[in-house]
Amino acid sequence: MVSIEQVLRDHQIRPTAIRLLMYRFLKDSQVALSLNDIESGFDQSERTTLYRTIKTFERKGLVHQVDDGTGVAKYALDKPANGKQSTQDLHLHFHCTNCNETTCLTEHKIPHISLPTGFIPEDMNLLIKGVCDKCSGQ
């Protein structure tokens, strides 16, 4: 078990108070969070700082941005890669049109897609919209 402080240091991020708090906040969330969501979880601290913090996390590879089609950027913690290679860039996200929550389905890999000649893929994103398990009651 590595401390959050160490995780940040490992990513060349200075472990300030806000950063530690935000990391924990993201870690405790089962769903991707928008800047507004994050802001709501912090009485103290300022929108801009939270924004820059999340962007720092993103730049340093701690979180990835989730685009769920709502037009609002959300963020989720990267799961530490099990193998050598990060698999973060092959995501499947589920956006519930009922509760508006967006979940990373990291276990579900996107199957290989063959593209026309000349198209060089670098990143993939599969977004599925529908009703999530909590809302479907199943």
Add this chain to the structure above:
Amino acid sequence: MVSIEQVLRDHQIRPTAIRLLMYRFLKDSQVALSLNDIESGFDQSERTTLYRTIKTFERKGLVHQVDDGTGVAKYALDKPANGKQSTQDLHLHFHCTNCNETTCLTEHKIPHISLPTGFIPEDMNLLIKGVCDKCSGQ
């Protein structure tokens, strides 16, 4: 060969001058267009009108919105369905990170994905980012 006017009428859209122009503009484009792109193609006419026009087209099933992860909505003409059922919502989009153009790869269908229990899919969007054929030079 059906006239554009007829296409619009068939979708319960009054064929005004702007609408005919915009339809042709979309038809002539190989890539999805943002409102800004469209605006640039029209010296005359007003942003709001173009916006409402594209939204009308969307509502009536003439175009579909493409979300390429840039945060800017783009639109592309629906290809006329060959079969009875429209398959517009299950093709993939390719966004070139070099030229910023987004292409509908209508021939490429999204493979079936099995979801965890309780997740009910209703719509899917597969976005692949990378370098397009024009930019890769291949």
Add this chain to the structure above:
DNA sequence: TAAAAACATGCAATCTGAGTGCATTATTGA
């Protein structure tokens, strides 16, 4: 360890795209 350099934070402000309200103009159909 003090001073300089580098980075983090807070506040105010800007920018962009999306979307609406309303008055005017055009089109349609009784």
Add this chain to the structure above:
DNA sequence: TCAATAATGCACTCAGATTGCATGTTTTTA
């Protein structure tokens, strides 16, 4: 032809994203 209905244009509003700058804090280095 006239009333009803829809389309257009202009002026806004709104939200989220992003930046500039002044200040505070940490790190580095002489």
